[in-house]
Amino acid sequence: MNLLPLIIAFLGAAFGAYFAVLKSRAERLWLERYETLSSITLSANTLVHFHEANQTETMGVTVATATEMQQLRGAVTKTAPELRxxxxxxxxxxxxHDAQRVVQAYQDLNSAMVDLYNRTEEDYITEHFSDIAKQSKALLESTINLGQKRLFLAGFRFFGMRRNDPPPPTPL
Structure with missing residues (x-):
């Protein structure tokens, strides 16, 4: 008779630990997904800015100083491996099925970049920079859409909410 409360307490502690581990794993996965999408978004945004600046420069309009362009070139050099x-x-x-659009947008961007960078500098024309900027924007949009779709729903599940539940009140 004295063992029954001890057994119940032990089972309660075991279930609590089990569910804490499950929640911790889900939280870690959510955080890794968020960091990955954030990295892709920042990289794509850097590529958009750099190639739009190059596009306008090939048309004879300077939108960035030489120092800014040098910094952007350095950022783009770091961005390509990080993006991959x-x-x-x-x-x-x-x-x-969720990552398909983002991967396809990346492959389109990569092929446009390979096409541009395998040319001589004299062959650079506005359309090539415009194409890379468009492909970068497509990657940016597909990444944002995936993040809004997956992370938003995961956040609902993570915080124990269902899709039709109202959001929690924000602190003042």
Whole structure:
């Protein structure tokens, strides 16, 4: 008779620990997904800005100083490998049907960049920079859409809410 409360307490503690581990795993996965989407978004935004600046410069209009363009070139050099790694991480963290649009947008962007950078500088024309800027924007939009779709719903599940529940009140 004295063992029954002890057994019940032990089972309660075991269930509590089990659910805490499950919530911790879900939280970690949500955070990794968020960081991956954030990395892709920032990289795509850098590419958009750089190639739009190059596009206007080929038309004879300067929108960025030489120092800004040099900083952008350095950022783009770092962005390409980071973007590739983030896309690979995205494919690990999201189901294939969800990541498909982002991966396709990245492949389109990559082929446009390869096409541009395999030309001589004399062959650079406005349309090439415009094409890369458009592909970068498409990657940016598809990443944002995936983030809004998946992370928003995951946040509802994470905080124990259902889709039709009102959002929690914000603190003042």
């Amino acid at each position: 790694d983030s896309i690979a991480r995205l494919q690990l963290l999201f189901p294939a």
